[in-house]
Amino acid sequence: MSTNGQVAILGAGVMGETLLSGLLRAGRRPGELLITERREERATELRERYGVDVVTNVEAAAKAETLVLVVKPQDMPELLAEIAPVIQPTQTVVSLAAGITTGFIESRLPEGVAVVRVMPNTPALVDEGMAAISRGAHCDESHLVLAEGLLAATGRVIRVPEKQQDAVTAISGSGPAYIFFVVESMIEAGVHMGLPRTTATELVVQTLVGSAKLLRETGEHPTVLRERVTSPGGTTAAAVRELEDHKVRAAFLSAIEAARNRSRALAAE
Ligand SMILES: NC(=O)C1=CN([C@@H]2O[C@H](COP(=O)(O)OP(=O)(O)OC[C@H]3O[C@@H](n4cnc5c(N)ncnc54)[C@H](O)[C@@H]3O)[C@@H](O)[C@H]2O)C=CC1
């Protein structure tokens, strides 16, 4: 049962489909994958789109070597109660849920099941994901390597101590949303100044991609890169002064701390 290499994705919403499509792009065959999904029309859609089998949670837990839990944190107790009677300590559980600790999961499953906690993000859909993984009490190196193998299909993977996962969630898990918020704001500014929306969008998206590549490929500190854009007495200095006056840096600090605090609170709901 536990050495068939089969991976079951339990809960195939946004993140479940992201992982599923990434595994298929990376060369896994549909027959090696199973999904479960509570919404019937969603299950049908994914079966037709990817050619994977849709099974019940109990069937998935009885069959697959690796169970990837991708339901919302609030749905986790019910899912764990469903699979606990059939799961064996030879299987590996990988949880992608924000805020849910490995201890929370271990305490609801048979003694000895290895649990890996992962925080992925949505750029995984274009193979530019950032995932951080942490070991539970019953994990050894092989379980971490297995989880890394799954997540590496869609981008970068790092290992972090579990106590850092709420901060990771606030930075890279939710992070794409902050970037999209900035992008929306910049496009709106362009439209306010009379640029056609398509022009403003192209300018902003390419500026974002170019800036991201500059950061990654030069390895320079963002402050240095920003200073290079900022000519003395010029346009950028005028803009950055406004951002500082509006306490945008402080707003980012508070926003990201709020996300971290929300992650901490999720397991208690
Ligand atoms: N969306 C994101 O950017 C990220 C999400 N996550 C985590 O991934 C998890 C899922 O998030 P999303 O995909 O955004 O939510 P979602 O709501 O799109 O997907 C959850 C899916 O699980 C299904 N579901 C719920 N209970 C079920 C059950 N008992 N059995 C089978 N299917 C069930 C729902 O019908 C839904 O399709 C959450 O725990 C979230 O914290 C983690 C990192 C990033």
Ligand SMILES: O=C(O)[C@@H]1CCC=N1
């Ligand atoms: O908003 C959320 O709770 C999930 C976790 C990180 C990104 N999305």
